[in-house]
Amino acid sequence: MSIKTVLLVIIVSALIGVAIFFGGNAINSSAIKNASLEKTTPALTQDEKTIYPSEKPFPAPSYPGVDGSTDLKSALENAGVPDFSSDYQKIKEEINSL
């Protein structure tokens, strides 16, 4: 291997090294610019807005009011944690019918 070839290889690899280094920095700078806490939760697309026309598309379940006269323990027991089993039953039936 001649000295000329070796020098050429050094210059080319140095250029590659510099390109990778600055390329990496450039990629990360743009990633930092684009990344913000708000963007972690992407805004609704036009398509999603059609599905969720308002902020609260699903009516919240109505629980007995805590008006100062209600027994708090019974109020809590009457409400209870929502049960979603029928939702999954329904979607699984739909998936099975594919």
Place this chain on the structure above:
Amino acid sequence: MQRFFSVFLFSLFTFSFLLYPNLTFSRTTPEDIINSQKDSYNQKLNNYSPEKKQKVQEFDKKIAQLNKKQTTELDAYMVYQSQILDEYVRRNNIQERVSDGINRNLEDPVENARYWLTFAHEAVAYQAAKIYIFNLSGEANIKRDIQNTANTLQNDMAVLKNKVIKSEGILKALVSKE
């Protein structure tokens, strides 16, 4: 001389390739992960037949809708729990300590209930912000791929419900003392 150049070249390459992954991976954000998953999903979906593509997109919306519906209901229930706790505090003339966000006294039953209530409520908000992207493995497997995502949602929701139930249990024990 040649040995020197070989060592120099090796060092140069090692330096370059060591720097690059460090810079990239240390700054990967959740948004980057979601975007990369979405890109992969869209690329795969574009190769599907129009009929299958439409089916996948329909279920994509349904899963998002299901998550939205269920977290909305759980959110309403958490608000209800906090109303009950507020009412308990009001009825018993309890002066709640203003938390500095650092120190907490979970020996205090009201502060304990407030802590777990906030914990569960924040978990509901986190779940509401989750985005489910199908991991598409092939047009012939869409049923299985959709089923897997539905199962993931169901499991996530079961974990979330346990947090809500824990908060409910602590609150119930507190108001039972009334």
